[in-house]
Amino acid sequence: MRGRRIRAALVHEARLRWPVSADLNATLAGQRVLAVQRRAKYLLLRLTRGTLLVHLGMSGNLRLLPQASARLKHDHVEIQLDSGLALRLNDPRRFGSVLYTSEDPLAHPLLRELAPEPLEEGFDGAYLHAVTRRRRVAIKLLLLNSRLVTGVGNIYASEALLHARIRPRRAARTLKVADCTRLAAAIRRVLGAAIRAGGTTLRDYVGADGEPGYFRQRLYVYERAGLPCRRCRTPIRQITQGQRSTYYCPQCQQ
DNA sequence: ACGCCCTCCTGTTGGC
DNA sequence: TGCCAACAGGAGGGCG
Numbered sequence: 001m002r003g004r005r006i007r008a009a010l011v012h013e014a015r016l017r018w019p020v021s022a023d024l025n026a027t028l029a030g031q032r033v034l035a036v037q038r039r040a041k042y043l044l045l046r047l048t049r050g051t052l053l054v055h056l057g058m059s060g061n062l063r064l065l066p067q068a069s070a071r072l073k074h075d076h077v078e079i080q081l082d083s084g085l086a087l088r089l090n091d092p093r094r095f096g097s098v099l100y101t102s103e104d105p106l107a108h109p110l111l112r113e114l115a116p117e118p119l120e121e122g123f124d125g126a127y128l129h130a131v132t133r134r135r136r137v138a139i140k141l142l143l144l145n146s147r148l149v150t151g152v153g154n155i156y157a158s159e160a161l162l163h164a165r166i167r168p169r170r171a172a173r174t175l176k177v178a179d180c181t182r183l184a185a186a187i188r189r190v191l192g193a194a195i196r197a198g199g200t201t202l203r204d205y206v207g208a209d210g211e212p213g214y215f216r217q218r219l220y221v222y223e224r225a226g227l228p229c230r231r232c233r234t235p236i237r238q239i240t241q242g243q244r245s246t247y248y249c250p251q252c253q254q
Numbered sequence: 255a256c257g258c259c260c261t262c263c264t265g266t267t268g269g270c
Numbered sequence: 271t272g273c274c275a276a277c278a279g280g281a282g283g284g285c286g
Contacts (some may be wrong), residue, residue: 017262017281037283041280058279059264074264093263095280110282137257146281202279203266243259245277 001033001045001064004081013076017057017097020077027100028052028079038151039106040114046107050102051078053110057095063088063204115150125181132172132180139175140168141242143187151191155200155222160186162220162231167253168246170241171175193218221247 009028021027027117031047036045043062045052052167054062065084071078077098079087089098101108115131116123131148132139144156148241152160161168163186166179176181194200199213202223206212220230224247225238234251 015263050258057263057281091263092265093278095262141257144281148274155279200279205279241279244280 001036001087002035003145004085005030006034006047007080007082008211010078011076012071013094014072016072016076016091016094017055018099020098021100022099024077024098033081039111040117041153042144044105046105050100051105053097053099053101053108055097055099056088056089057091057093059093060091060096062208063090064158064208069076073132075142093215099135113147115146115148118184118191121174123188125177128180128184129175132175135172137172137221139166139172139183139239140170140246142172144242144244149187152187152245154196155202156187156190158222159190159220162186162247162249163190163254165253168241172227221249223247 001139006028009025011020011024013251014022026049027050030043031049033045033047035046037046039116041055043054043056045054051062055247056062060138060158064085064087067080067084069141071088074090074092075088075093076094077089091095094177099108099110105111110243116127126217132142132160140161141162142156143152144154158168160183164179164183166175166183188249194213194215197213197218198211200215201212202216221236227233228234229249229252232241232249232251236247241250
């Protein structure tokens with residue numbers, strides 16, 4: 001998309017996680033895409049005069065395809081380019097978002113307080129140790145708090161804790177430096193491996209290339225309740241934390 | 255400040 | 271076959 005000019009923006013359904021601006025077309029038309037970036041799980045389309053922030057939520061998907069191609073059910077927003085292609089957001093659950101800001105996007109209220117990038121410098125045991133002090137919340141729930149850790153969703157939280165050998169219900173404040181060092185390394189390793197595998201397709205996720213991700217085959221605990229742990233063969237347990245499923249190995253994770 | 259719960263929404267699955 | 275409840279990849283908001 002870089003270098004293309006936006007011809008028009010169509011909003012078929014404005015009721016996403018946040019209402020899509022009614023002025024989106026007037027705002028975007030004529031602007032050029034200068035760069036495409038990412039911050040946590042937000043995509044940033046840097047435009048001539050501002051930035052379009054896109055979040056896929058749980059079920060969102062972006063496709064870049066000929067503008068004339070048929071619109072699918074749940075195609076909510078379409079950005080038409082001067083190349084004849086159009087970027088379409090399809091999102092059955094509508095937990096995604098499309099927001100425009102003319103200010104510094106990193107200063108936007110939704111991005112301003114996000115935690116450091118886990119794959120950048122500075123995300124290490126010392127960082128995790130610092131943010132887990134005096135927090136009674138279970139470490140697995142802390143990993144889902146985007147003000148403290150970004151990039152780790154429900155799948156990778158369970159996976160990282162398995163690799164770090166930490167029980168998901170353990171109070172964050174009880175983690176020692178050594179635990180935090182293993183956990184930071186496990187998070188980086190899991191995210192890196194998942195990215196290289198193209199992501200984790202549970203049902204219908206496909207990447208920008210239209211291909212599913214293959215990390216599901218490499219999951220150690222997620223969705224494996226009752227199945228043998230891939231490290232020690234002990235049956236994997238499933239529990240609920242914050243109304244979401246957590247999986248862990250009672251033998252490997254102490 | 256923290257921690258917990260609720261919410262948004264549609265689609266799929268499993269039990270009866 | 272139909273109906274209903276439970277659950278699903280996220281994460282902000284409000285409350286105590």
